[in-house]
Amino acid sequence: MGCKSLDNTKKKHKKGLWSPDEDLKLKNYITKHGHGCWSSVPTNAGLQRNGKSCRLRWINYLRPGLKRGAFTSQEEEIILAFHQVLGNKWSQIAHHLPGRTDNEIKNYWHSYLKKKNSRMVTTESNDQNACINEQKNQESELSHSSFKSTQQNYSFESFENTETSIIDTDQSMQQIDNSRGAQKCSLPKVLFAEWLSLDQFHGQNSSGEAADFEYTHNNNNNDNNNFSYGDPLFHGLMLNEASFGNEMKPITNGICVDDMLQSQFKFEDQLADYFPGEFTVDCDDFFL
């Protein structure tokens, strides 16, 4: 790929932990020249390592902008949320946590979050009704405040796993809908999938009924998929921004895991604010 291999020599590559001197060499080289072709880095930087090892060291440890130290509760929640949707796609999860590496997230998951998550699932299954009541309270709070910390503003039950979430989401939403009467459910239900390319979104308000909205997206195969608003899958869509006329508004139905949108918004309430009328959503590369 336009890069002559300098890494295929017979010389033995050093393994194991990196010394401060090696770190310095690698850092200096990449800072000056960029990494270019990784296989040529060790030779050019004067290291007895292979390109792969250099790459890993740079990405996981030397790269500027890396956060060190403990994960915050917010980061933790983001990981749990994304893991629920994406599974073990550590690199994709890492894209939504600036300064964190996939390796770091993976380690954190296996050493801590995995256990925590399973505990929560157990607890939830024992006390689902309590959760629903809790959500009702949270929703009530949210209706008075659009921008709140993600912490405690959603429940992890939405993220247990994709299949069950779809079912549970629908059921719990139905329960809450019933309990709220005319009020519509706006619980955070994040089930978005990375394969979605959010190109179009059309909706029309009439009586405020859920099924009045329809979402359309085009994937890479140019075949359209449609979701009605009442469709649990639709509830799972993580939407970045919506344009109402010329005005851009965040309308995500769940937590916004994006850097700039670490808040939770009530999707339906906002729709109610901006409706009636047709609206479109323009989400740019949210999952990249």
Added chain:
DNA sequence: AACAAGATCAACCGCAGCGGT
């Protein structure tokens, strides 16, 4: 203090995908 068990984390390994030849 000594040891064992568990937790943490950096690094390695193998594989898949991609692009060049």
Added chain:
DNA sequence: GACCGCTGCGGTTGATCTTGT
């Protein structure tokens, strides 16, 4: 189309650290 090399990813390993007895 087959082969090759490079990159990136996820799973796994093993050294080190921490905690409990």
